[in-house]
Structure formats: structure tokens, C-alpha cells
Amino acid sequence: MTRRRISEDFCPDPRLCFDPQALELEEFPREFFLIDTVRVAREIIGAWFARRHGNRWYGARIVETEAYLGSADAAAHSWKGRRTPRVEPMYREGGHLYVFFVYGMHYCANVVTRPAGIAEAVLLRAAEGPEGTPSKLLSGPGRLCAALGITVSSSGFDLLSGGPLRLYRGLGRSASVGVSQRIGVDYAGEAAHWPLRFFDRNSEAVSGPARLKTSS
DNA sequence: CACATGATCGCCT
DNA sequence: GGCGATCATGTGG
Numbered sequence: 001m002t003r004r005r006i007s008e009d010f011c012p013d014p015r016l017c018f019d020p021q022a023l024e025l026e027e028f029p030r031e032f033f034l035i036d037t038v039r040v041a042r043e044i045i046g047a048w049f050a051r052r053h054g055n056r057w058y059g060a061r062i063v064e065t066e067a068y069l070g071s072a073d074a075a076a077h078s079w080k081g082r083r084t085p086r087v088e089p090m091y092r093e094g095g096h097l098y099v100f101f102v103y104g105m106h107y108c109a110n111v112v113t114r115p116a117g118i119a120e121a122v123l124l125r126a127a128e129g130p131e132g133t134p135s136k137l138l139s140g141p142g143r144l145c146a147a148l149g150i151t152v153s154s155s156g157f158d159l160l161s162g163g164p165l166r167l168y169r170g171l172g173r174s175a176s177v178g179v180s181q182r183i184g185v186d187y188a189g190e191a192a193h194w195p196l197r198f199f200d201r202n203s204e205a206v207s208g209p210a211r212l213k214t215s216s
Numbered sequence: 217c218a219c220a221t222g223a224t225c226g227c228c229t
Numbered sequence: 230g231g232c233g234a235t236c237a238t239g240t241g242g
Contacts, residue, residue, distance in 0.1 A: 066223070075223070086238065104235030106224050123223055142224050152237090184223055207224095 012051055012058035012149045015133045020050055022055055027167035030160055032092030035051070035119040036111040040094075041067040042198045044111065045177050046170030049127060051148050053164070058148060060127035060138050063203040066182045067196040068110070070120040073142040075188035078119030090119035097165060099155040106142030109150050111159065111167065120154065125183070125197075128205045135204035175200040180212040 009195045024047060033040060044063075050059035068076040070090075075088045077100070089098040090112055098110040098121050110121035113205055127138040129147070138144040145151070159167050185192050199206045199213070 068223075077223080082239090084239070100223080101237055102222055103224050104222090104237075108223055110223085125223085140224065182223075188221085 010053075010151065010153075012053050012057075012112065013129070013133075013137065013147045014058075015137070016058040016060055016129045016147060017056050018050075018059050018130050020048070020168060022060065023171065025050075025171070027160065027166060027168055028095075030093075030095055032082070033111065033113050034115050037069060037122060038069045038196065040111065040113050040121045041065040041196065042177055044122065044167065045198055045200050046175045048168040048170065049109075049144075049148070050123060050166045050168060051164055052149070053149065059168075060129050062124055062145070063200040064124075064126035064208075065198050066123040066125055067198075068112070068121050068123060069194075070118055073188075073194075074191040075182060075185035076119070076121075081119075083119075088174045089120065089185060090121050092116055092156065092158075095134045095158060095160045097154055097157045097159055099150060099152050101152055102142075107145035107151055108141040109145050109154075109212045112156050126199070126205050126207045127204075137205075139205045140207040176202055178214070183212065201212075 044062050047062050048059045070078050071081045078090050089096055093116040094113045096110050096112040109124045111119045114120045125141050127144050129137055138147045157165050178199050179195045180197045182192050182197045
């Protein structure tokens with residue numbers, strides 16, 4: 001049996017190699033992550049999620065996100081203040097990473113928001129690689145993590161520590177951003193309908209059903 | 217300790 | 230649009 005061990009998958013896809021220095025990308029200030037989770041979800045559309053591996057940088061432009069609003073949000077892992085070892089990174093200061101494992105085979109990456117103790121976060125649902133990479137390579141939260149080689153070993157990492165995982169502001173004009181309900185949270189009752197998903201209307205890499213790709 | 221389920225994906229119909 | 234894969238995690242006994 002040649003069963004593939006998911007935990008060995010740490011390597012970014014070589015097609016995502018890029019140079020943040022040459023592009024003169026700037027990081028977000030800490031404060032940006034502390035104030036408003038919904039605003040972070042909307043405004044990191046177009047931002048670059050970047051990772052250093054060896055002496056190279058790999059990155060992708062975020063085109064789809066979802067906000068998860070902590071203890072008041074039945075779809076959030078921190079609903080009703082739930083606090084377990086897995087969710088602990090959600091309680092850190094905004095700007096940290098929260099990664100979890102789902103469905104026995106996929107990882108999902110979130111950017112933690114709000115001050116320490118308030119467990120809100122933004123799920124990174126889809127991204128585009130540098131010019132010429134296939135639009136499906138990072139389309140969906142599981143594929144996004146697979147393409148960048150992100151696993152739970154990165155959960156709790158501070159994106160503003162000057163280390164190998166970072167978030168950079170996008171370049172040029174802001175994207176045309178659509179809004180919809182979140183995907184895959186039907187169990188969450190009323191919260192399942194909250195308009196907390198954001199996406200770049202002009203991107204081929206946005207995931208989910210077609211009916212959620214055109215809304216406002 | 218046993219069990220149920222999920223912030224998904226790809227393949228099948 | 231439906232379903233199986235596959236297992237960490239949380240919950241309850």
C-alpha cells in the first residue's frame with residue numbers, strides 16, 4: 001500500500017515562486033488586524049500571502065475570504081467561547097495564523113483578527129498564483145494550503161514577526177469585491193446566511209457554486 | 217475508550 | 230448534484 005502521508009506535504013508548488021522585494025510589496029501594520037474582522041476579510045482581497053522555503057519566496061494573490069466572528073458565530077470554531085488546543089491560536093493577537101485539518105485530508109488557513117482574547121479570524125478560501133499559473137491551483141481552501149505547503153505545523157505563527165510566512169498589501173487598484181453567504185456552514189443556523197464571504201468578481205480562481213460568484 | 221462529524225475535493229452520474 | 234475518502238478533534242460514558 002502506497003498511502004500518501006499528508007503531513008509530508010510541506011513543499012510549495014514551484015510555480016508560485018516570486019520576489020516580494022522586486023515588487024516592493026509592503027506589509028500591513030498590526031493595527032489593521034485588530035479593529036474590524038469584516039473589514040480585514042474584504043480588504044485582503046488582492047493581498048499576497050507569501051511563504052519563504054529555503055532561500056526562495058512563494059506567494060499568491062488572495063481572491064476569496066470568509067469572516068468568522070468568534071463566540072457569537074455558530075459557524076466559528078470559537079463559538080460560545082470554545083477554547084481547546086486546536087483553536088488556541090484564534091485567541092492570539094490579530095496577525096497570527098490559524099490552520100486546522102478537515103475531512104480527513106485538507107488543511108484550511110485563517111488570518112486571526114482582533115486583540116488577544118477575542119477569537120475572530122478570516123478564512124483564506126482561494127488565491128491566484130503569479131501570471132500564467134493554472135486558475136484552479138489555489139481555488140478552494142484545501143488547494144490553497146496544498147499549493148503553498150501549509151499544514152497545522154504553521155498554526156499559531158505570527159505573520160508580522162519578519163519570519164517565513166507573511167501577508168503583503170496588493171498592488172495597484174483595488175478589486176471589484178462581491179459578497180455572499182459563507183460556504184459549507186449549513187449547520188450554523190441563522191449564521192449560515194450572514195453575508196461574510198468576499199471575493200474578487202473578476203477572478204477565475206474563486207471557488208464555490210456558480211450562484212455565489214455573481215452576487216453584489 | 218468509543219463514536220460522530222466536519223470552514224473539502226474529485227470523481228461519478 | 231451526489232457521494233466516498235479519511236482522520237483529527239470534541240464530546241460523552
